[in-house]
Amino acid sequence: MxxxxxxxxxxxxxxxxxxWRTSIAREVDAFARSHGLGLDGHAFADAWRSLYQPSMEEVRSGARPWTRLDDLHRESLLTLLDRFGVTGIPEEEIDRLNRAWHRLxxxxxxxxxxxxxxxxxxxxxxxxxxxxxxxxxxxxxxxxxxxxxxxxxxxxxxxxxxxxxxxxxxxxxxxxxxxxxxxxxxxxxxxxxxxxxxxxxxxxxxxxxxxxxxxxxxxxxxxxxxxxxxxxxxxxx
Amino acid sequence: MxxxxxxxxxxxxxxxxxxWRTSIAREVDAFARSHGLGLDGHAFADAWRSLYQPSMEEVRSGARPWTRLDDLHRESLLTLLDRFGVTGIPEEEIDRLNRAWHRLxxxxxxxxxxxxxxxxxxxxxxxxxxxxxxxxxxxxxxxxxxxxxxxxxxxxxxxxxxxxxxxxxxxxxxxxxxxxxxxxxxxxxxxxxxxxxxxxxxxxxxxxxxxxxxxxxxxxxxxxxxxxxxxxxxxxx
Structure with a gap:
């Protein structure tokens, strides 16, 4: 060739x-420790990633206007925190966890x-x-x-x-x-x-x-x- | 502060x-030598740059659609070659001279x-x-x-x-x-x-x-x- x-x-x-998987799991584990939560970092990372394609598909299909991945990641994170029963996290800590994707x-x-x-x-x-x-x-x-x-x-x-x-x-x-x-x-x-x-x-x-x-x-x-x-x-x- | x-x-x-001025002058001088032309590199560089703002203004004003600077530079170059009486230059050599802006x-x-x-x-x-x-x-x-x-x-x-x-x-x-x-x-x-x-x-x-x-x-x-x-x-x- x-x-x-x-x-x-x-x-x-x-x-x-x-x-991404090892890095996100590490960040989620640290987040869980600091809040006394029983989250499994790898399971959370996999769940977060599983929402990745569906979130982009809404943009690809035209169902919603252009939205950057940081914002899609944050919406998925809110969905997951709710699903995993995590409540009462301050906005700035949610932002910080969302930016774990910047620290892979x-x-x-x-x-x-x-x-x-x-x-x-x-x-x-x-x-x-x-x-x-x-x-x-x-x-x-x-x-x-x-x-x-x-x-x-x-x-x-x-x-x-x-x-x-x-x-x-x-x-x-x-x-x-x-x-x-x-x-x-x-x-x-x-x-x-x-x-x-x-x-x-x-x-x-x-x-x-x-x-x-x-x-x-x-x-x-x-x-x-x-x-x-x-x-x-x-x-x- | x-x-x-x-x-x-x-x-x-x-x-x-x-x-840009010294670099473009150097490239124009080399181009002139290789074609046996009597161009002044610095004068040509100044003339090329003088067409920069007018060319972008056509885009800013909406008179023409988005056009990238490489293409505006090339149009200006054609204008200048004509003004300086330079003819018969092959397209690929014009492209090469235009890309002098990539070599500043x-x-x-x-x-x-x-x-x-x-x-x-x-x-x-x-x-x-x-x-x-x-x-x-x-x-x-x-x-x-x-x-x-x-x-x-x-x-x-x-x-x-x-x-x-x-x-x-x-x-x-x-x-x-x-x-x-x-x-x-x-x-x-x-x-x-x-x-x-x-x-x-x-x-x-x-x-x-x-x-x-x-x-x-x-x-x-x-x-x-x-x-x-x-x-x-x-x-x-």
Whole structure:
């Protein structure tokens, strides 16, 4: 496969770059301790994430106007606190817990891998996370992005084509000069429909030890790697 | 003056971060040599820049739809090549010369200053330059931006209020948590009208040795510095 035309790598972030589940569980456990609550951090993280696609679907479908992910996350958090029987939390502490999504830790290979990939390619986020979330995450984790793109600047949530196409346009590139990097086959198939090149990076514990989906690359994806450093090797960085 | 509420610095780029005049003159001189033309690089650079505000004004006024700066620059370039009597240049060489704006050199204090400022603040572009231009410039010059914001993501050219307000919104901050940094008083006055804090950095040779405007900070601007390193000193970085 010839990747010489690729000028930019655009990255999915939740799951691909950062281990959201472990990080959110840690934050929820700390929150629970400080309030004397009996929450299970991993169960809460999974429940929070399970509301992610439905919340974006309301925007994709046109049922509600553009709403950034921080606000969708906060609505989901209120739903979950109610479901888990948690009451009486001050607004500023809810805000702080909601911003746990700004404090996610990268997988161990990410900073080295991105640094190597950046030497040859433009590296940009193409996440459904909003700009502030991505900027704050990057500053805390040392992620050396060239640009923060994605849903908020496109005003469209993946897998809508506009999300991918806007990223290429903003980079001044044809879609075929951009390669989408993700741990999720569905994201890559959608990117390919918009003309982007595709690379799968396996994250077999994103959803915990019993993960059943996205354990392997699917047919039609052009490149597969075990880590960002492996991706750097395979792309000659 | 208390700047403790400031979380992000948003930067004008042409003139403030990069010495566009010297860089464009150098590129035009090289172009002229390679084609055996008698162009004066500095005169051509000044002429190109003189078409900058009129070209954006067509977009601001609504006379034409959103058009990114790369395209406005190219239209201006065609106008100037015609005016200077230059004909028969292949399209790809015109494109290459137009992308001279992606290859501008920073002032000598910029990389050190930005690196220090980044340790305490989110640092983002708030330029009328489009995203690709800013990304390519940053990669070449080593500018360590946290985010590339500005006119293209706001779909509004400075000094329209929307340009400033969109940057703050995308960073998840109130305007008063953002400080605009520019070598141009008018840019800072406009940012202040949208509620941003303001810092002037003097660039007394942006327009060459005979510069007459923006030689000093004007009343109403909150902070003045001689360089980005001086700004870092004054902001405690």
């Amino acid at each position: 010839d990747f010489s035309a690729v000028k930019a790598l655009t990255f999915d972030v939740f799951g691909t770059v950062v281990d 830790d990268p997988w161990p290979d990410v900073v080295e891998g991105l640094t190597r990939l950046k030497s040859k390619f433009v590296i940009a986020t193409l996440s459904n996370g909003n700009v502030a979330l991505m900027v704050n995450m990057a500053k805390r984790a040392g992620l050396p992005w060239d640009a923060i793109l994605g849903a908020e600047v496109a005003r469209a949530y993946k897998p809508q084509p506009r999300a991918y196409e806007a990223a290429a346009e903003l980079l001044g590139l044809a879609p075929a000069q951009c390669m989408m990097v993700a741990a999720h086959n569905a994201d890559l198939h959608a990117a390919a429909k918009s003309g982007l090149r595709t690379a799968f990076v396996a994250r077999p514990t994103e959803h915990g030890p019993g993960q059943t989906r996205d354990l392997a690359v699917e047919p039609g994806i052009e490149l597969a790697a075990d880590s960002f450093t492996d991706l750097a090797d395979k792309l000659g960085c | 208390d700047f403790s509420a400031v979380k992000a610095l948003t930067f004008d780029v042409f003139g403030t971060v990069v010495d 050199d920073p002032w000598p204090d910029v990389v050190e200053g930005l690196t220090r400022l980044k340790s305490k603040f989110v640092i983002a572009t708030l330029s009328n330059g489009n995203v690709a231009l800013m990304v390519n410039m940053a990669k070449r010059a080593g500018l360590p931006w946290d985010a590339i914001l500005g006119a293209e993501v706001a779909r509004a050219y400075k000094p329209q209020p929307r340009a400033y307000e969109a940057a703050a919104e995308l960073l998840g901050l109130a305007p008063a948590q953002c400080m605009m940094v520019a070598a141009h008083n008018a840019d800072l006055h406009a940012a202040a009208k949208s509620g941003l804090r303001t810092a002037f950095v003097a660039r007394p040779t942006e327009h060459g040795p005979g510069q007459t405007r923006d030689l000093a900070v004007e009343p109403g601007i909150e902070l003045a510095a001689d360089s980005f390193t001086d700004l870092a000193d004054k902001l405690g970085c």
